[in-house]
Amino acid sequence: MTKHEDQRLRIIDRRTLWNGFINLEQITLEQMMSDGSTARLVREVHDHGRAATILLFDPERQMVVLVRQLRLPVFLQGESGYLIEAPAGLLDGEAPEVAICREAMEETGYHIESALHLFDAYMSPGSITERTSFFLGRIDTSKKVAPGGGLAHEGEDIEVLEIPFEEAIAMIRTGEVCDAKTIMLLQWAMLNRAALSG
Template sequence: MSEPATILSVTPLARGWGRLDRYEVDHVRRDGTRQTVQREIYDHGSAAAILLFAPAARTLILTRQFRLPAHVNGDPAWLIEAPAGLLDGEKPEIAARREAMEETGYAPETMTFLFNAYMSPGSLTEKCACFLGRYTPGQQAASGGGLAEEGEDIEVLELGLDDALAMVKAGSIVDGKTILMLQALALRLAAGEAV
């Protein structure tokens, strides 16, 4: 589909940590007819995430933190995730490195771009740049745990790759970006690619 959508109106609904707006949009359907729809879109900016991996030990650094939407949805509120955060005007590589240090205390030794992914394209503008970072076990530069002034309370976890993949299968890791990065890492390893 090459014909762009036409935004007919934008109605602000809420302003807080992000913006919630109602859009009225006209676009061409696959059959060539035109359609006008209303959609609510939440915009809090785009993000970067990093999966820290130690190839020799086959271990990962992940985090566990409170996520209100999971709780509201009836699921456990403390999710296991790869370090991630909003870009806040930075390039994705810089934001990913910053988040690794803030959340885990580990500075990535090397970083490889994996992919960009929309986290929930039906209602969120957030696009997440995902990276694979190398770390050395025991070389934590700071305690991590997040920024107290941002209300973060983050537990740092070191897990084996096989354990993390088993946790995905068991439903213990349910964060989308983390699952995608774990799968990308597993595919790279299976293909014999350097990580």
Template structure:
């Protein structure tokens, strides 16, 4: 008996080796086998499949894919004050891969955990920043690392201000979160992308969206 396959793992899941086995949307791909390599909290699988190349020949391929569920992120902005509200927290993977101290400046974000994307991001914004936003604007959905991670992130934006402040934020201490909030002028946030102080992909994408198509578009035209 194997946890996550025949018996529940620590999150109560079974049948984790069935993921992707029945996919038929792409006639050039035939799933052959799915093996669960790890299911501690998230799931690491090795999938064996047959792939038909552009010249018509088939090959047997294997890929590992990491499944942590889908997520959502949100840019909180004040268009009148020309500021954005970001977070700062320690990220071990960045720290072990040459980031100076592992503390990344980011937009509020989190996993869906079974909720709809809009509901999840309103929850995460409140937990991390203390601001309760109304209906957020959906910006786009992105596969952040499609070569190895299944996660799709739903991007949102919403205004914040004194009227949305409802708590201290900081994240959920019981889950090990220790999150600071930073209110920054939008032009400074853009400068922090250029000099490397902001090095998180989802944050860069939302800040650039805000400059190109979002709430700061008219005021930031011509900024290089």
């Protein structure tokens, strides 16, 4: 059975509510419930596209490279809005490995020869379509090839952070790192220390 052949679900209607920086749709569907009854549901779905993220790790110095940038939804929750996170971005039609190597260069200034694919995950499947590919990129922090900082024409103003690995792990406990994808990457690294150095 393919992903669109589940006989318990039937799409009744799809309506675009907004098509700008995000695409928001209202979906009306019928779902066969576990008791055999049928329920009609209306849901809003934010189509964000596919994305990729990467943990940049220097095995020689036991450092990770993270970035700090403005995230408006975080600010609207009453926090500073400047979130520490792993480099990431939308695929924009590229293969995940190609896209994340480009994003890493734009955001941090580190050239990635190859990115090791770790896993894929849906980030907020209750309302957002985004599926993110997670990667590991081994780097030498003494060989930064560009300043990074993001693309000015996209409104990016990104701070590049070189953080000792153990300190980055501790930042999860203190709440300084509270971005889901970054926590997932750092916890993967904790569980797979032998793989970090290749």
